[in-house]
Amino acid sequence: QKEVEQNSGPLSVPEGAIASLNCTYSDRGSQSFFWYRQYSGKSPELIMFIYSNGDKEDGRFTAQLNKASQYVSLLIRDSQPSDSATYLCAVNTGANNLFFGTGTRLTVIP
Amino acid sequence: DAGVTQSPTHLIKTRGQQVTLRCSPKSGHDTVSWYQQALGQGPQFIFQYYEEEERQRGNFPDRFSGHQFPNYSSELNVNALLLGDSALYLCASSKYRTSMDQYFGPGTRLLVL
Numbered sequence: 001q002k003e004v005e006q007n008s009g010p011l012s013v014p015e016g017a018i019a020s021l022n023c024t025y026s027d028r029g030s031q032s033f034f035w036y037r038q039y040s041g042k043s044p045e046l047i048m049f050i051y052s053n054g055d056k057e058d059g060r061f062t063a064q065l066n067k068a069s070q071y072v073s074l075l076i077r078d079s080q081p082s083d084s085a086t087y088l089c090a091v092n093t094g095a096n097n098l099f100f101g102t103g104t105r106l107t108v109i110p
Numbered sequence: 111d112a113g114v115t116q117s118p119t120h121l122i123k124t125r126g127q128q129v130t131l132r133c134s135p136k137s138g139h140d141t142v143s144w145y146q147q148a149l150g151q152g153p154q155f156i157f158q159y160y161e162e163e164e165r166q167r168g169n170f171p172d173r174f175s176g177h178q179f180p181n182y183s184s185e186l187n188v189n190a191l192l193l194g195d196s197a198l199y200l201c202a203s204s205k206y207r208t209s210m211d212q213y214f215g216p217g218t219r220l221l222v223l
Binding site: 004034036042043044045046049088090096097098099100101102103 | 141143145150151152153154155158165166168198200202204206207211212213214215216217
């Protein structure tokens with residue numbers, strides 16, 4: 001059974017702070033890892049993906065992957081109220097479909 | 111560049127009825143995956159189509175079926191609707207075996223009464 005676990009939150013951070021979102025996965029064969037943002041009533045929007053161990057930065061977002069610990073995280077620097085959304089972690093085991101966690105709801109307080 | 115489109119946006123059906131949802135992939139993409147997202151949950155993989163064939167299937171009953179057309183667009187059919195089929199149905203497109211990232215359409219919200 002492939003499982004992706006996320007803390008459902010809600011996670012509240014003040015505007016300008018760093019938001020840290022975490023995700024663990026059970027399948028060691030997982031090959032690629034994705035973070036999606038989903039606003040209420042909308043569809044998921046791809047933020048970034050990571051394949052290799054280490055950090056990957058894209059603007060205010062940094063994805064971190066540790067395959068040995070089966071752990072992936074997303075850091076959002078200088079958080080803005082517009083970042084308030086549910087963040088979905090997704091894992092691709094190589095079969096070209098995605099397994100999603102239940103998402104972490106983030107609230108950025110002005 | 112057109113993104114992924116889905117129709118209809120909303121749908122209300124009653125138990126036992128059948129429904130067809132439609133999806134057009136992003137330009138340049140040839141693979142369509144369908145997901146079901148229940149309220150408060152993450153999307154769950156239903157199946158994936160490439161070259162007009164179902165390539166992979168998640169843990170969904172045979173009531174869920176699909177089709178892909180030569181222009182890469184796709185349909186999701188659900189027969190004998192149950193109350194539990196009420197959800198947001200998402201279509202995602204990608205380029206087969208070239209890129210792992212998938213882009214989602216706006217979804218179809220299905221309510222079964």
